[in-house]
Amino acid sequence: MLPEFRPSWWETGLRARADAGIAGVFAELPGLIRKAVRVAWGADRLRTGVVTATTACSGVLAAFGLLATQRVLIELFAGGPTPDRVRAALPALAWLAGATALRGALGMAVGYALNGLTPRVHLVVERELFEHTTAVELRAFDDDGFAEGMERATRGTEAAIELVQNTMNLFAGLVSLLAVAIAVVTIHPLLLVALLVATVPTGYAALRAGHVRFRSYLASSTRRRRQWVLQRLMAERKSAAELRSYGLRGFLLRLYDQVMGAQIGEELRVAQRVTATTSVGAAIGGFALAGVYALLGLLLLDGQIPLAAAATCVIAVQAAQRALALVTFQVDRVYASGQFFNEYVRFLENATGYLPSPSDEGGADRPGPGELSELTVRGVSFRYPDRDRPAVDELTLTIRAGQTIALVGENGSGKSTLAAIIAGLRAPTGGELLWNSRPYAAWGTDEVRRHIAVALQDHHQWPFSAATNIAMGDIDATADQDLIESAARKAAAHDMILELPHGYDTLLDRTFKEGQDLSGGQWQRITAARAFLRDAPLLIMDEPSSALDPRAEDALFQALRGRQGTRTTILITHRLANITHADQIFVLEHGALIQAGTHRELMAADGTYRQLFTLQAAGYQS
Numbered sequence: 001m002l003p004e005f006r007p008s009w010w011e012t013g014l015r016a017r018a019d020a021g022i023a024g025v026f027a028e029l030p031g032l033i034r035k036a037v038r039v040a041w042g043a044d045r046l047r048t049g050v051v052t053a054t055t056a057c058s059g060v061l062a063a064f065g066l067l068a069t070q071r072v073l074i075e076l077f078a079g080g081p082t083p084d085r086v087r088a089a090l091p092a093l094a095w096l097a098g099a100t101a102l103r104g105a106l107g108m109a110v111g112y113a114l115n116g117l118t119p120r121v122h123l124v125v126e127r128e129l130f131e132h133t134t135a136v137e138l139r140a141f142d143d144d145g146f147a148e149g150m151e152r153a154t155r156g157t158e159a160a161i162e163l164v165q166n167t168m169n170l171f172a173g174l175v176s177l178l179a180v181a182i183a184v185v186t187i188h189p190l191l192l193v194a195l196l197v198a199t200v201p202t203g204y205a206a207l208r209a210g211h212v213r214f215r216s217y218l219a220s221s222t223r224r225r226r227q228w229v230l231q232r233l234m235a236e237r238k239s240a241a242e243l244r245s246y247g248l249r250g251f252l253l254r255l256y257d258q259v260m261g262a263q264i265g266e267e268l269r270v271a272q273r274v275t276a277t278t279s280v281g282a283a284i285g286g287f288a289l290a291g292v293y294a295l296l297g298l299l300l301l302d303g304q305i306p307l308a309a310a311a312t313c314v315i316a317v318q319a320a321q322r323a324l325a326l327v328t329f330q331v332d333r334v335y336a337s338g339q340f341f342n343e344y345v346r347f348l349e350n351a352t353g354y355l356p357s358p359s360d361e362g363g364a365d366r367p368g369p370g371e372l373s374e375l376t377v378r379g380v381s382f383r384y385p386d387r388d389r390p391a392v393d394e395l396t397l398t399i400r401a402g403q404t405i406a407l408v409g410e411n412g413s414g415k416s417t418l419a420a421i422i423a424g425l426r427a428p429t430g431g432e433l434l435w436n437s438r439p440y441a442a443w444g445t446d447e448v449r450r451h452i453a454v455a456l457q458d459h460h461q462w463p464f465s466a467a468t469n470i471a472m473g474d475i476d477a478t479a480d481q482d483l484i485e486s487a488a489r490k491a492a493a494h495d496m497i498l499e500l501p502h503g504y505d506t507l508l509d510r511t512f513k514e515g516q517d518l519s520g521g522q523w524q525r526i527t528a529a530r531a532f533l534r535d536a537p538l539l540i541m542d543e544p545s546s547a548l549d550p551r552a553e554d555a556l557f558q559a560l561r562g563r564q565g566t567r568t569t570i571l572i573t574h575r576l577a578n579i580t581h582a583d584q585i586f587v588l589e590h591g592a593l594i595q596a597g598t599h600r601e602l603m604a605a606d607g608t609y610r611q612l613f614t615l616q617a618a619g620y621q622s
């Protein structure tokens with residue numbers, strides 16, 4: 001499917017509003033408003049309270065203002081000389097002016113409180129998102145839906161602000177409407193009928209028009225996307241050469257005429273409907289107003305209401321229609337932004353399914369796993385969700401404290417996956433892992449992880465200083481420069497870091513001023529140093545030297561050899577000369593363990609290890 005024809009997720013809210021009928025909108029509205037209030041209240045109670053209370057006060061003042069207006073009119077329409085009438089109206093006029101000024105001040109207070117509230121809403125919502133994304137198990141990132149949901153949720157965090165703002169505006173509109181209704185009923189109950197006649201049909205027409213407006217927006221958004229795709233094809237440098245060499249000009253221009261012609265036809269149809277709906281809406285509004293005037297005339301003739309009340313009602317109807325326009329507009333916006341916010345809520349619900357079970361998390365009340373005496377991998381299997389074959393297949397092996405272990409095998413044989421399982425980063429789909437004869441889960445996988453240092457094959461290049469990059473290996477400990485430098489020396493990174501413009505304080509991120517980037521091998525040294533810094537009972541190094549020069553590689557493996565006999569190390573490498581000293585070498589094939597032994601034993605046997613080693617050694621000999 002061409003990208004421009006694909007419905008884009010970022011139009012979710014607009015599409016939902018375009019598809020939903022008025023009943024559907026009102027059915028969902030209370031739920032969305034509840035969510036907005038909960039989010040705002042959770043983010044900042046004080047400001048939410050201020051906005052709500054001030055808006056309500058503003059409504060009371062609006063009602064009061066209308067009643068004061070009526071009083072002014074009563075005095076002006078009374079008998080007697082004009083100066084006397086004006087003088088009699090002055091107190092009510094003063095009240096009216098006071099109420100109007102106070103309303104203005106309250107409006108400013110609402111704006112001020114909202115300005116403070118919305119960034120806090122964004123902060124709280126976004127933080128909750130990151131709390132989830134950092135807590136979910138690694139397997140969540142294997143799910144494509146998770147990544148897409150995350151993207152949508154990011155838009156949802158912005159929608160939270162819109163939702164809160166729109167809800168508050170909706171509340172302000174409703175309060176204004178209610179204020180008018182109360183004032184009108186106070187003047188004369190029958191005037192409420194006039195108000196309903198003026199607002200209900202107009203409100204309905206405005207909501208219908210909103211629905212069609214969203215449709216029209218969507219119709220033109222497809223055209224915009226089509227235009228965008230074709231523009232890239234016909235006007236950009238990347239496609240310019242091929243366009244000419246294959247003579248694609250005519251083809252693309254015909255395509256342009258075709259899609260744009262169809263699109264403009266569709267847009268015209270929608271535009272006609274928008275015009276029809278808004279015209280009908282305007283006609284209904286006009287009839288409603290005529291109805292109101294007719295009703296007021298009848299009530300006046302019948303002596304049911306005085307002239308001042310009728311005049312106030314005309315002013316009230318105008319105020320009500322202004323408030324109604326605000327309400328209908330905000331209903332649409334609450335609905336649309338609510339749909340985006342729902343994406344965020346859905347993502348959090350989905351992410352909750354990936355959170356580690358509470359029994360898997362360590363806690364102060366549990367004894368820690370302590371120093372390693374024996375690590376057992378018992379019948380462990382692991383299959384990635386989208387794969388038919390297991391990456392690790394019923395694998396059993398035992399590692400004793402102080403040993404240096406090597407995992408060897410061809411690409412894709414499951415070494416990194418096994419290392420991730422042993423590191424507690426992935427839960428096996430079968431079998432179990434025992435740390436000192438107790439399952440990881442019994443210790444708390446989080447706790448076990450604290451006792452393991454891992455240098456991953458696809459390590460991350462953290463955008464911090466060189467010192468922080470290394471200190472992050474043990475983030476709970478205070479960063480001690482001596483420890484950082486000692487770890488860097490083991491990884492052959494110390495001299496290289498000293499040569500950077502600011503030494504250990506050099507920022508390793510080119511996007512910032514004075515930031516530096518490193519070569520692949522230099523990054524690998526930093527990664528190894530990070531793992532060395534955490535003085536863990538178990539160190540796992542997955543391809544730690546693939547990008548290192550021979551000198552750095554030699555230094556690194558010397559440091560690793562220094563651990564042998566005291567600390568436990570698991571090494572994954574394709575450079576087999578580096579692991580001849582290992583206490584045990586495990587050879588993997590298609591996720592299964594096919595050979596185990598020392599270098600000497602495996603070279604004596606006729607198997608994969610000897611073949612791989614001999615092949616590599618031959619390269620050096622020749």
Ligand SMILES: Nc1ncnc2c1ncn2[C@@H]1O[C@H](COP(=O)(O)OP(=O)(O)OP(=O)(O)O)[C@@H](O)[C@H]1O
Binds near residue numbers: 384386
């Ligand atoms: N995130 C993933 N999603 C799906 N399949 C994966 C994923 N990671 C690895 N695999 C697959 O699992 C199998 C084992 O991969 P693994 O990375 O453990 O192999 P490896 O022995 O470390 O390979 P290499 O020597 O290339 O580093 C491979 O078939 C690989 O394609």
